[in-house]
Amino acid sequence: MARRYGDYPNIIYEIANEPNGPVNWNQHIRPYAVDVIDTIRAHDPNNLIIVGTATWSQDIHDAADNPLSDPNVAYALHFYAGTHGEELRSRIDYARSRNAAIFVSEWGVSQATGDGGVFEQETRVWIDFLNDRRISWVNWNLSDKVESSAALAPGASARGGWTQAQLSESGRLVRELIKERP
Structure with missing residues (x-):
């Protein structure tokens, strides 16, 4: 990817997406990231x-305590409004206090399963929190799958140009949040 697209100024790489299982930042993820970043930087300086952290990209505090030396790295955070709350927001504030850059490269209005309802109030708490801290975010997911996190109603076109009726409850909420973004 870096060899092919590294000359473009609008490329974002995400490596180590949602590491989980018996891995941790210092022994597994950080050494991997150093190697992959060196490879990317050989073609794209x-x-x-964006580098993920353990526990499905939620252990950003570990990365903040032992950051990578590359000046253009951010640490991924993933959350689902129906599952994650204040504890994870506190980790963001801690990581920021250590000068770690955070990028929320996946979040949903649902539970972490992708289903379980649309949690509008908690979603708004999260988005206000991120916007207040000027943290960029990307919503999961732009599909017509029959689940709460899907932004499109079942059968919506894959080509875009969606009407309000072709958006799911999640899609309408996320559209509104994007339009409200400062």
Whole structure:
């Protein structure tokens, strides 16, 4: 990817997406990230690289305590409004206090399963929190799958141009949040 697209100024790499299981930042993820970043930087010295952390990209506090030396790296955080709350937001504030850059490269309005309802109030708490801290975010997921996190109603076109009726409850909420973004 870096060899092919590294000359473009709008490329974002995400490596180590949602590491989980018996891995941790210092022994497994960080050494992997150093090697992959060196490979990317051989072809692309400038574009942003987002690095995941353990526990499905939620252990950003570990990365903040032993950061990578590359100046254009951010640490991924993933959350689901129906599952994650104040504890994870506190980790963001802690990591930021250690000068770690955070990028929320996946979040959903649902539970972590992708289903379980649309948690509008908690979603708004999260988005206000991120916007107040000027943290970029990307919503999961742009599909017409029959689950709470899907932004499109079943059968919606894969080509875009969606009407309000073709958006799911999640899609309508996320659209509104994007339009409200400062």
